[in-house]
Amino acid sequence: MPPTRILTPLQETFLSRIFLDPWFRENFYLTGGTALSAFYLYHRYSEDLDFFSHGTELDSIPKLIQDVSKELNKKVIEVQKSPGFLRFLVGDELKIDVVADVGFRVGTPIFIDQIRVDTLKNIAVNKVCAILGRLDIKDYVDLYIIFSQGEFDIFELLKQGKEKDQGLDPFVWASLVAEVDKFNTLPRLIKPVTLDQVSVFFLRLRDQILDSLNPISS
Secondary structure: OOOOOOOOHHHHHHHHHHOOOHHHHHHEEEEHHHHHHHHHHOOEOOOEEEEEEOOOOOOOHHHHHHHHHHHOOOOEEEEEEEOOEEEEEEOOOEEEEEEEOOOOOOOOOEEEOOEEEOOHHHHHHHHHHHHHHOOOHHHHHHHHHHHHOOOOOHHHHHHHHHHHOOOOOHHHHHHHHHHHHHOOOOOOEOOOOOHHHHHHHHHHHHHHHHHHHOOOOO
């Protein structure tokens, strides 16, 4: 159990209810920052729920989200829809993303407290990939905490990330993480982390990757 309450009451109730649905339980799993913090590292608060699936159509998702929200006496709005992606707002505070992810996945989701949860390593790989598409301090903080556990190697994660996103190039990735200096705020944290710690870590990581790509330095 986490040392402090991370999920909001609405998140807890919504998760418990939606994973009672056999079809959803079999085909979808919780991932992203909420899964990372609530079930693994307990390092920050996260107000969203991210559900991924592989090879499952999302056509039945809107009705299921509507039904669960109705049971919880919450209004729901579908705020975004594109191929393989749906976003909902439940009540005034809970953002839900449902994604038909690419075929490659690291490991098999596991059940924790009746919730089907992504593996820590697959979350880490997804966070590495996320750096390519957005500049979000949450991704940097999450990766900082992940790497502080000492379990994963950046070069292995980059290699596995390329299986998900062919555009993931180590040189480009290393160049992008240098933008860590642009941040001036942190997400709501549970574990003490400073911007300086995150910045120093990623600048060192950048140098490590660039050195590995430079044959003169090896």
